[in-house]
Amino acid sequence: MxxxxxxxxxxxxxxxxxxxxxxxxxxxxxxxxxxxxxxxxxxxxxxxxxxxxxxxxxxxxxxxxxxxxxxxxxxxxxxxxxxxxxxxxxxxxxxxxxxxxxxxxxxxxxxxxxxxxxxxxxxxxxxxxxxxxxxxxxxxxxxxxxxxxxxxxxxxxxxxxxxxxxxxxxxxxxxxxxAKAADYRPSRLWATLFSDLLPVLGLTAAALVLPFLPVARTLLGPAAALGIFLLYPAILLAARRYGPAAAHLVVLAAAVAYVLGTAAGLGPFMDATLNQSLLNMQAMLATFALTAIVFSDIPHQSARLGSTVFLVGCLVATGVFMDRTDIARARDEAHLGKIVDSAMARIHERLLVYSNALESGAALYATGLPVGRAQWRAFAGTINIDGRYPGINGIGVIYPVAPDGLEAFLARVRADGAPDFKLHAASTEPVLDDFADALEYDVITYIEPAGVNAPALGLNVATEANRRDAAFRARDTGLPAMTKRIILVQDAQRRAGFLYFIPVYMPGKPLDTVAQRRQALRCWIYAPFISEVFFREALRDMVEEVNVAVYDGGEVRPDALLYRKISPDTLGGRLAARLGLKAAGLGMAEQVSRVDEGGTP
The missing domain is CATH 1.10.1760 (Arp2/3 complex 21 kDa subunit ARPC3)
Structure with a gap:
């Protein structure tokens, strides 16, 4: 033919x-x-x-x-x-x-x-x-x-x-x-609106929304995930009352909703990676699809007993799922707790390592020998900043200068190997000293490595309240102090950063009171940090397992973000821990940074 x-x-x-x-x-x-x-x-x-x-x-x-x-x-x-x-x-x-x-x-x-x-x-x-x-x-x-x-x-x-x-x-x-058009006539759908259609739509909607709705997760906790099991009676009812096409449409609706929710990092299928999360989802969708296939193919006279047995099995499966979910969550929470403890310990350990580097600079001044630009450069070379202290941007010296001694100070610095040395401000507006009615000059005089930190040389940290407050806190307490979130002048990418100060006092001077410590201050040894580099080094080899966000202060605000690491194939963890980061023993008890860690162990 x-x-x-x-x-x-x-x-x-x-x-x-x-x-x-x-x-x-x-x-x-x-x-x-x-x-x-x-x-x-x-x-x-x-x-x-x-x-x-x-x-x-x-x-x-x-x-x-x-x-x-x-x-x-x-x-x-x-x-x-x-x-x-x-x-x-x-x-x-x-x-x-x-x-x-x-x-x-x-x-x-x-x-x-x-x-x-x-x-x-x-x-x-x-x-x-x-x-x-x-x-x-x-x-x-x-x-x-x-x-x-x-x-x-x-x-x-x-x-x-x-x-x-x-x-x-x-x-x-x-x-x-x-499909038969007669099964979907408007008159038939209207006749079965309350007995069949609304129950199918209601069960389907609940199964699609409950596992992903934030309000449901807040009110019901892990039990919200059980909403997925409501899809089984919806499929059975659709297959019995409206035929195979209706049952498979219910499955398709679930597939679309669950794919979108899982891809967005929501729902009960979340795992360590996007791929594994979607595989978990597909395993559940397979049971829905097979349910629709089998019950659409069973003769009506055999369906009643089969449906009853199947629904009872679903109830048992729901209980087992809930129990296993609780066990898995408890295990994951314990594992996350260990990860968080380890992360906090690493951050504190890293701060202590950097503090030791700055203390060695203070020890150089304690020898009583004159310290100039050449001596500071030689000292920085001996401690091998890049090799032994990854994450630190440099190490420098800040001298306090009396207003009436500024010109003499600048002359000495220029004669000491920096003929182009100039004073410049960290802020456009000068700041008055809280303890004296005079302008304050606290000048970054030496900084190594010099090349990458050249824009910071000559900076008067007293012209910006954040830098100034941390320096004065270190001076008055005799302990290390850290600024809040700042943008380093030497960072062309303008990433979040912070400064770390250690005070150096003149030998032999009494240091029992705040007034005595102010009087005896000789300089500060300080280090600038880019937050991204610092936390990446501090959490090296462990951040692949968790998502980390560090904020300055107790609020989650974009302008307070110090560091964020989101794994490219992780879409938000099921678990999260929020805690305050305090550098115990480092003189920063009143300053708290918040670390949020979330992951799917």
Missing amino acids: RPFPGYALATSLKILVLAAAYLGTARLGLALASLSDSASPVWPASGLAVAGLLIFGMGTWPFVLIGAFIANLLTPGVGLLTAAFIALGNTGEAMLGALLFARIDGIEKERLQISRAAAHGLAAIVAPVCSATIGISALLVAGNLSWNVNLGAIWVTWWTGDALGILIITTLLVALRE
């Missing part, structure tokens, strides 16, 4: 439209790829491919090849040949899935009562093996993947995304094709 005129054109149009749809869904899936750029745990394109062949015929297979080729070619680093081989694997998957479905679905009900469910299940399990294996092999040969990565995890991610795509999308499209 010869094709009717225009058959080839109609087929070509179908292929192009389906290829565009495949390309769109494939790109959506790849947007969620994190373990590998080519392997996504969410892959609706596989379901569209199998359904397209089942509905429009095996002759439309080129749409899968075209759509998959373009989608993979758009992936960074994937070449023409690699994209072609991956596309062949996707096409083979679609054809194998369609053939398996048609073969099993054709078995008579007398021989296999749930042949439709078996067809969907077998297609979803077997067909993705083809795509995942060929795709990963092509990426290995092309060098896009190496043998050093976790190939098993990538294969499982690829297979899972494709399998769920078939379970959710193929089943829905096939059911919609076979």
Whole structure:
């Protein structure tokens, strides 16, 4: 029989439209790829491919090849040949899935009562093996993947995304094709509004919203996650009253909501990485999809007992899930507590290390020998700042200068190897001393390494209240002191930072009172820090497990942020700890920085 005129054109149009749809869904899936750029745990394109062949015929297979080729070619680093081989694997998957479905679905009900469910299940399990294996092999040969990565995890991610795509999308499209319009007439929907439709919609809405709604999590705690189990009765009711298409629409709604929520870092499926979180979600969606598939295929006369047994099983599963969630959360909270304690200890330890470096500078002055620019540069070279004290931006000396002695001070400094030395302000407005009606000059005179810290040389820290208050606190207490959040003048990137001061007093002077310490002050040894560098060094080798945010003071405000580290593949932890950071024994009892740590251990 010869094709009717225009058959080839109609087929070509179908292929192009389906290829565009495949390309769109494939790109959506790849947007969620994190373990590998080519392997996504969410892959609706596989379901569209199998359904397209089942509905429009095996002759439309080129749409899968075209759509998959373009989608993979758009992936960074994937070449023409690699994209072609991956596309062949996707096409083979679609054809194998369609053939398996048609073969099993054709078995008579007398021989296999749930042949439709078996067809969907077998297609979803077997067909993705083809795509995942060929795709990963092509990426290995092309060098896009190496043998050093976790190939098993990538294969499982690829297979899972494709399998769920078939379970959710193929089943829905096939059911919609076979749906009876009479089941969805407005008159029937209105007649069943209160008995069936509203319960289905209500249960579905609750299952989609409760696990992600902040108010629900606040009021119910971990129990809010149990809202996902409300989807089971919604699926059963939809399948019994409105047919398979309605049940699969409920599953699709759950898939869309759960993907969006999990990708945003919300909900009960969150784990250490985005990939693992989406795999957790897919495992739950698989049970929903299988529920819809099986109960849509069970004859009505067998459904009542099956539904009852299934719902009882769901209640038991809910209890087990709740118990396991509590156990897992308690374990994770204990682990997070250890991480937080370790982080705090490291920060305090790092501050003590830097304090020791500054104390060694103070010891140089305690020798009684003259200290000039050359001597300070030599001292800084001996302590090896970059090698032994990573995270510190430099080490310097600040001299207090009486207003009437400023010109003589500048002359001495210029004669001591800094002929271009100039005084400049940290703020545009001068600040009066709280203890004397005179302008205060506290000048950064030496700073090493000199190159990166040149803009700080000559800075009068007394012209800015934050720097000045910390310096005076160190002077009056005799203990180290730290500024609040500042922007270092030497940091071209204008990142958050802070200064750390240690007072140096003249030998032999009494230091029992505040007045005596003010009178005996000789200078300050100080260190500038860029917060990002300091905390990155202090938390080295441990920040990959947690997200960290450090704020100056007790409030979470953008202008108080000192440091934030968010792992690129972590979307907000299930657990969080908030605590005050005090440098015990360092003279900063009244100054508190807040450290927020959240993670998914």
